[in-house]
Amino acid sequence: xxxxxxSPKSGETTWLWLTKLVTGVLVIVLxxxxxxxxHLVAPNGLLSYREVAEYLALPGIAFMESTFLVIVIAHALxxxxxxxxxLKPSRAVLSGINWSFLLIGVGAxxxxxxxxxxxxxxxTAG
Amino acid sequence: xxxxxxxxxxxxxxxxxWLDVRGRKAGMWAFIFNRLTGLGLVLYxxxxxxALSQLATGPQAYDSFIALAKNKVFALGELLVVAAGFYxxxxxxxxxxxxxxxxxxxxxxxxxxxxxxxxLITVVFAAKMLFAG
Numbered sequence: 001x002x003x004x005x006x007s008p009k010s011g012e013t014t015w016l017w018l019t020k021l022v023t024g025v026l027v028i029v030l031x032x033x034x035x036x037x038x039h040l041v042a043p044n045g046l047l048s049y050r051e052v053a054e055y056l057a058l059p060g061i062a063f064m065e066s067t068f069l070v071i072v073i074a075h076a077l078x079x080x081x082x083x084x085x086x087l088k089p090s091r092a093v094l095s096g097i098n099w100s101f102l103l104i105g106v107g108a109x110x111x112x113x114x115x116x117x118x119x120x121x122x123x124t125a126g
Numbered sequence: 127x128x129x130x131x132x133x134x135x136x137x138x139x140x141x142x143x144w145l146d147v148r149g150r151k152a153g154m155w156a157f158i159f160n161r162l163t164g165l166g167l168v169l170y171x172x173x174x175x176x177a178l179s180q181l182a183t184g185p186q187a188y189d190s191f192i193a194l195a196k197n198k199v200f201a202l203g204e205l206l207v208v209a210a211g212f213y214x215x216x217x218x219x220x221x222x223x224x225x226x227x228x229x230x231x232x233x234x235x236x237x238x239x240x241x242x243x244x245x246l247i248t249v250v251f252a253a254k255m256l257f258a259g
Binding site: 007021024025027028031047048049050052072073076079080083108111112115118119 | 161164165167168171175178179181182184185188189192211215218219222225
C-alpha cells in the first residue's frame with residue numbers, strides 16, 4: 001500500500017492545507033460533542049419545533065452549534081477546492097472557484113447563524 | 127508526499143478512466159471511498175441546511191417536514207450519512223496521523239480496521255434505525 005499521506009498540492013498553500021486538516025479533526029470532536037449533547041438533552045432526538053427551540057436556548061448550545069457550523073463549512077469548501085485542484089484548473093478558473101467558495105462560505109455561515117439566532121430568540125421568548 | 131491522487135495520471139480530459147476499477151490497490155480504494163463519502167457528506171450538508179430553513183418558517187412547517195421525514199426512505203438516507211460520516215472521519219484521522227509520520231508502516235492494517243469498524247457501526251445503526259420498533 002502506498003503511503004496515503006496528505007500535503008499541500010499545486011494551488012494549495014500550506015496554511016490552507018493545514019486549515020483543512022485541523023478543521024477536519026475539529027469536525028470530528030464537535031460532531032461527537034454535538035451527538036452526545038443531543039442525546040443527553042433529548043434522548044429521543046429533537047423531533048419537534050418546540051424541542052429544537054428549547055435545546056438551542058440552553059446556555060452555550062448556540063455558541064457550540066455556531067462553531068460547528070463554521071468549521072464544517074470551512075472544511076467542506078476547502079476539501080471541495082482540493083478535489084477541484086485535481087482537475088488542474090487554469091489560473092482564471094481557480095480564481096473564480098476561490099471567489100465562489102468564499103461567497104458560498106460567508107453566505108452559508110451568515111445564513112446559519114441568523115437562523116440560529118431566530119430560533120434562540122423564539123425559544124427564549126416562548 | 128505520495129498521495130494516490132487522480133491528478134498524477136488522470137487529468138480532467140480522461141475522466142472516464144477514473145471509473146476504471148481494474149488494478150487498484152488498497153491505498154487507491156481508501157482514497158476513492160474518502161472522496162465519495164466526502165462528496166456525499168457535502169451534499170448532505172446542503173440538504174441539511176435547506177431542511178433546517180423550515181425552522182425559520184415556523185413550528186407548523188418544521189413539524190410537518192419532520193412528520194414527512196419519518197419514513198424508511200429518509201431513514202435509509204440517514205444511514206448512508208452515518209456510514210459515510212464514520213468512514214470519512216476515521217479515515218481522515220488516519221490520513222492526518224500518517225501525514226505527520228504516525229502509523230505509516232501500519233497504514234494498510236489501519237485502513238482495513240477502519241473499514242471493518244465503519245461497516246460494523248453501520249450495521250448497528252441499521253438495526254436501530256431501520257428495524258427497531
